[in-house]
Amino acid sequence: MNYTQRVHRLCKKIPKGKVSTYGRLAKKLNSGPRAVGQALNKNTDPQVPCHRVVMSDGSIGGFNSGVKNKITKLSAEGILVVDGRVPPSVITEV
DNA sequence: AGGGTGACCCGCT
DNA sequence: CAGCGGGCCACCC
Numbered sequence: 001m002n003y004t005q006r007v008h009r010l011c012k013k014i015p016k017g018k019v020s021t022y023g024r025l026a027k028k029l030n031s032g033p034r035a036v037g038q039a040l041n042k043n044t045d046p047q048v049p050c051h052r053v054v055m056s057d058g059s060i061g062g063f064n065s066g067v068k069n070k071i072t073k074l075s076a077e078g079i080l081v082v083d084g085r086v087p088p089s090v091i092t093e094v
Numbered sequence: 095a096g097g098g099t100g101a102c103c104c105g106c107t
Numbered sequence: 108c109a110g111c112g113g114g115c116c117a118c119c120c
Binding site: 036 | 099100101102103104
């Protein structure tokens with residue numbers, strides 16, 4: 001299995017209503033945070049909720065055809081987004 | 095095969 | 108406390 005697929009699988013592991021951070025996943029994957037971003041960047045699979053992945057600060061980041069779109073998705077998932085960021089309560093260690 | 099990029103993180107100044 | 112630089116890993120050209 002490619003590294004990218006492994007990242008995708010981890011994203012799917014993220015429980016609904018919760019989010020994870022690039023650094024967290026990177027540590028789980030024993031890799032660098034940038035690698036996670038690359039994998040998700042190339043990933044356009046609807047079954048991979050890359051929007052559930054945020055920065056260590058809870059910031060959404062800036063991708064996916066617009067941050068607003070990502071925030072909308074997160075809100076649809078039941079994740080509270082405040083000022084483009086999510087509270088640490090929704091950040092899970094997966 | 096080599097260089098550059100990307101949705102980052104940690105440390106120092 | 109805020110700003111800057113370096114390091115991390117994988118993928119594309």
